[in-house]
Amino acid sequence: MPEYRAVREKHTILEICSHPELACQVTLQPLRRFDLDAAIIFADLLLPLKAMGMDFDFRQGEGPVIFNPIASDHDVKRLRRFDPLEELAYVLEAVRLAVRELNGRVPLIGFAGAPFTIASYMIEGGSSRNFQRTKMFMYQSPSAWHRLMDFLVQHLALFLKAQIDAGASAVQVFDSWLGTLGPEDFRVFVQPHSCALLREVSVAGAPVIHFATGIGGYLEEFSNCGADVISLDWRVDLARARRILRNHAVQGNLDPASLLGPVQVLLLQAQKVLQGAGSEPGYIFNLGHGILPDTPVENVQALVDLVHRSSVE
Amino acid sequence: MPEYRAVREKHTILEICSHPELACQVTLQPLRRFDLDAAIIFADLLLPLKAMGMDFDFRQGEGPVIFNPIASDHDVKRLRRFDPLEELAYVLEAVRLAVRELNGRVPLIGFAGAPFTIASYMIEGGSSRNFQRTKMFMYQSPSAWHRLMDFLVQHLALFLKAQIDAGASAVQVFDSWLGTLGPEDFRVFVQPHSCALLREVSVAGAPVIHFATGIGGYLEEFSNCGADVISLDWRVDLARARRILRNHAVQGNLDPASLLGPVQVLLLQAQKVLQGAGSEPGYIFNLGHGILPDTPVENVQALVDLVHRSSVE
Numbered sequence: 001m002p003e004y005r006a007v008r009e010k011h012t013i014l015e016i017c018s019h020p021e022l023a024c025q026v027t028l029q030p031l032r033r034f035d036l037d038a039a040i041i042f043a044d045l046l047l048p049l050k051a052m053g054m055d056f057d058f059r060q061g062e063g064p065v066i067f068n069p070i071a072s073d074h075d076v077k078r079l080r081r082f083d084p085l086e087e088l089a090y091v092l093e094a095v096r097l098a099v100r101e102l103n104g105r106v107p108l109i110g111f112a113g114a115p116f117t118i119a120s121y122m123i124e125g126g127s128s129r130n131f132q133r134t135k136m137f138m139y140q141s142p143s144a145w146h147r148l149m150d151f152l153v154q155h156l157a158l159f160l161k162a163q164i165d166a167g168a169s170a171v172q173v174f175d176s177w178l179g180t181l182g183p184e185d186f187r188v189f190v191q192p193h194s195c196a197l198l199r200e201v202s203v204a205g206a207p208v209i210h211f212a213t214g215i216g217g218y219l220e221e222f223s224n225c226g227a228d229v230i231s232l233d234w235r236v237d238l239a240r241a242r243r244i245l246r247n248h249a250v251q252g253n254l255d256p257a258s259l260l261g262p263v264q265v266l267l268l269q270a271q272k273v274l275q276g277a278g279s280e281p282g283y284i285f286n287l288g289h290g291i292l293p294d295t296p297v298e299n300v301q302a303l304v305d306l307v308h309r310s311s312v313e
Numbered sequence: 314m315p316e317y318r319a320v321r322e323k324h325t326i327l328e329i330c331s332h333p334e335l336a337c338q339v340t341l342q343p344l345r346r347f348d349l350d351a352a353i354i355f356a357d358l359l360l361p362l363k364a365m366g367m368d369f370d371f372r373q374g375e376g377p378v379i380f381n382p383i384a385s386d387h388d389v390k391r392l393r394r395f396d397p398l399e400e401l402a403y404v405l406e407a408v409r410l411a412v413r414e415l416n417g418r419v420p421l422i423g424f425a426g427a428p429f430t431i432a433s434y435m436i437e438g439g440s441s442r443n444f445q446r447t448k449m450f451m452y453q454s455p456s457a458w459h460r461l462m463d464f465l466v467q468h469l470a471l472f473l474k475a476q477i478d479a480g481a482s483a484v485q486v487f488d489s490w491l492g493t494l495g496p497e498d499f500r501v502f503v504q505p506h507s508c509a510l511l512r513e514v515s516v517a518g519a520p521v522i523h524f525a526t527g528i529g530g531y532l533e534e535f536s537n538c539g540a541d542v543i544s545l546d547w548r549v550d551l552a553r554a555r556r557i558l559r560n561h562a563v564q565g566n567l568d569p570a571s572l573l574g575p576v577q578v579l580l581l582q583a584q585k586v587l588q589g590a591g592s593e594p595g596y597i598f599n600l601g602h603g604i605l606p607d608t609p610v611e612n613v614q615a616l617v618d619l620v621h622r623s624s625v626e
Contacts, residue, residue, distance in 0.1 A: 130569075130570065130605060131570070132570055132573060132605060132607075135568070135570040135571075135573065135574070136570070136573045136574060138574075139570075139571065139573070139574025139575065139578040140574055140575055140578075179527075179548060180548075181548070182547040182548050182549075182566075182568050182601075183548075183549070183550045184582065184585050185568070214492075214527060214548060215529075215548075216528075216529040216530020216531070217529020217530065217532075217548045217549030217550060217553075217554075218529070218548070218549070218550050219530075220550075220553075221550075234495040235492060235493075235494070235495050235496075235527060235528075235530045235531070236495075236496070236530030236531070237496045237530060237531050237533075237534075240530075240533075241530075253495075255448070255495050255498070256443075257443065257444070257445055257448040257449070257452075258448075258452065260445060260448065260449045260452070261448070261449060261451075261452025261453055262452065262453055265452040265453075269497065272497050288495075292443060292445060294445075
């Protein structure tokens, strides 16, 4: 969106995140343009890293670079314990501002990274293709791995509950890179921690959405984790997923790339998703991952219109 | 392996591929060191591109770069038709040399890229994260897309059958990047072409192995494609996959990253795979994707020993 690019010309992502007024403004931009049903707070899943003593930045075209990645149990033990109410107060303030601006028109969704995905950045030092370092760390130093995951769960739980206290109507936990793991590694190294986080946050009373990609091969495992809503990518058959996840609400499933094509193709693909979702309640329309750069604004508009027409029918 | 690195110090990947003696030598290297049950011809899935008039090279750490990628139907129509018996004679000669050297001790497996995966390189101009250009091409120019896929199927079928004629006991079709597509795009844009290729090659009488990654969300769809053996990555539950694919032999499933850990972890993970495979015949032990750099040679040895002990039991 041009209005987002205008802000980004003047500010880095981290600058926007750390200034509540800017973060609030960017959070509300999509709602000014589109008739959306919810807003999600503008933040970055790496923000907690600064608070725990890790230094990182975003490099043009490369994604995040962490300058002091975790390489040993010693590094894990040296992580700084912190109080999200203080160290991430700027995110909580952005939540409060956005909730006030929205004034009950649509709910605001808070968010945080899931422990596996955050740990993978901390160990890889940035984005990764094969997550080789993360897996070696898990396999070679399982007790350090579990210590790191416990540390993250404790702090992320406080952070997410604080967002709910600040007015978020729901929170979404992003396990963006979980799909690099097979089902057995998920069970052994991740599931206990994800479950602990999701259950702990559920106590706060707001719905918890668990987002992951690439987990079509073990949806059954993934579902036993305490989330209220499961957010799926586009690489699963939605009708099959709804059968497997029948105790959960489900969101997602549209390939963000389908917004790049002609509008007729987009609408056809969105209709396929809606058909796959079926008539049972408990499906929330959404993309299967973040919107891609170069997505035409008019395609987003056409998609929002289609989904609203379908919901009314 | 040091012996492979020694060859690579003197020759590029394309030099090895284009010199049958070198390609044969590298093909046999793993068999000299490990007690393996099959060899796979050393080649690159982009080799047919040169024959069809596309220029590419491998850049250090970046993977392949295609200098004149496909951007329009015009580009597709200009692709040069070629006879694999002539233009890829060097691969066929490497197959003949390797078969002669192996002298019936173990079978040699031929290989080619699958049409979707090759097309994605031709359109993206190299590796890709989101396959944005490929999907836009499919959505915006479906007739050009299907023309490109037909072109690839025709030439790849001839190439694979020629490898069988040259002595390959089986062929493997690599659909490495298929997992970027959702089930509906797979059905509409890829499945008819993959099926056409696999069925056409089956006529030659040798088993056909279809390899893909990231397709755990629509294994059922994937299985209706005419392959004899389906090669899975590690992100699927093998026991579940074998139930879904009960009409097929299955191979793969060990995470290549598990070879990076301590040998006890590796053996535990390999045993889990063997347990998942169950006692029904029709499972071939293999990794779920290519071996990773920095894999210790002694771990490969320990894995081969474990698998052989388990097969005897």
